[in-house]
Amino acid sequence: MYLTVRDATKTYGTFTALDRVSIEIEKGEFVCLLGPSGCGKTTLLRLIAGLTELDGGEITLEEVALSDLPARKRGFGIVFQSYSLFPNMSVAENIGYGLKIRNVPSSEIAARVTELLELVKLPQVANKLPGQLSGGQQQRIALARAIAVDPRVLLLDEPLSALDAKVRATLRDEIRQVQRSLEIPTLMVTHDQEEALALADKIICMNHGIVVQAGTPEDLYHRPATRFVAEFMGSSNLLSAEDVAKFYPDLLATRPASTETYLACIRPEQIELIPAEDGTATVRSMSFLGNLQRLEVDSPTGPLLVETHGRPCCCTGDKVHLSIASQDCTWVLDDADQPKAIPA
Template sequence: MSLELSHIHKSFGDFQALKDINLTVGPHDFVCLLGPSGCGKTTLLRIIAGLLQADGGDLKLDGQDLGQMPPRTRNFGIVFQSYSLFPNMTVRDNIAYGLRIRKEPADRIRQRVDELLQLIRIPTMAEHFPWQLSGGQQQRVALARALAVNPRLILLDEPLSALDARVRNEMRHEIRDVQRRLKIPTIMVTHDQEEALMLADTVVCMNNGTIEQVGSPQTLYREPKTRFVADFIGLSNLLSADWLRAHTPDILNQIPAPAQAPEALLCIRPEHIQVHADAAGPAVIQSITFLGNLCRMTLRWGDRELLAEQHAGTAQREGDRVRLSISPGQGCWVTA
């Protein structure tokens, strides 16, 4: 089962929310739409769900045109940020809601709800009401309700943003585990890069209504194509060829600047900068932040601040002069 989006665009008055979106979601894929607020990711999810009409373009699932199909007939499972559970219904009744609308037999509904209560690991809470549950438990129920109807596609709209850090991390594992076991293609909206890198098979990085880059989490982190992707996903040092030529030309011998893109910037991740004690070195350590298993250093080299990350226990101190080198084979050029 594959979802295909071709040349999707959407405007609200003079504001162009989506511009020529092209994307394919394969069978069993977990796709994260990642980007800052206002980049168009939720608008795109709502168009896929049928809650918004695109101004143009094609939307197909296994070759079937979804453009004029109402949301209720698409058989998609949707989980919103606010959970949207019915407060006057028990957990069991919330999960069973979609099945009852479809007039499934009572014994089939009971069996399916029991299966899902086991799947989301709260089998003893079937008769509880939403207000008696924690945020994480409510999110589990919302996910189970979406799964109850055996959806062709799961759509998650920032489902974890209201949870505290510990519960959010637990729920990431839960969602990924459920998705892998059931093998239902899933699209999730998030602005949390860590969440996208942890959960997704494919990350779709969006900015200003366009797709900047699509690829695996490893590809977008290690080989960003644009300055926006390099800045938005992880930390990065972005250095021009002119700066490198003036301060450390040997790097240009290792990673030559692309002749066809003179304005390109070299992206070097902090963990790929090696810091060496050297009283005559060209860089100075401005600050060191302890982060448990590593230390993050801010360094001043000429007119630039650079970030480097070293394993905790470094012997360097703030104010030390150092020289820097780049780990072999690391760094890539991005468009400015």
């Protein structure tokens, strides 16, 4: 494994920001640390970067311990939410700064800056100051500066959260293209589920200072292990085992054999809705969202969210049957009271 964190612990007084967290990143892998504010993801990124000291555990890069190595010697590139460009330097000077302090010849710096400006699609702004650029352009320059020195790992701390939605989506795609073309191992902090699903090879979902689940975007969306992950990774319908036994008994076949409390998780798009005069559910409301319809349905198990593509097949107030295939049901641990770490 390329970068490994084992049992990382960080406390601030009586508050435990990280509680024995372990993660792994392979060469060329794009990993997202995902979770709500205060879950420990930025603390973990800062520990890896060397900007914060470990209280326990270890961090290794290619089997070499990093704990005693200062941030400037780790060879990592870092991009922050706030751009952090030097306002009195031109774009070209900002990008080449890391190379200049490493005493790289001027001709090589100029060639590298030109190459990176082409890579981030801003060849025309080399002589401008950061204040003359838009937020999206500044973040592209911050990315170019971070990768100018060929970092061993690229660390991104919510780099898109200060941008508007359209710019964020465009820059998100460009970051992924750049990362793939250069094959830089990348760790990105985000609280945006859509961002993580679109970018990551692997998502590490955190809550209350622990890793609650790690896996591919498909794993976390279609096979969440806990109630927290199911609810955090998009919309979900959660049904008790009692309700499932009464109204959807076919789903019980996949329920884990355990004394712990599990809930049936069904995504809105996994519910088939069939208009029927004798239907047991009623459409309460409908929302048009462009490529899909989102319906709130009153059912015998309580309110359910259903999403359908194409033209609506029913109207508000219509009676409907609801059908759920057993393979579309995932049973999740009810961790509402206390998050639990799930093995990767």
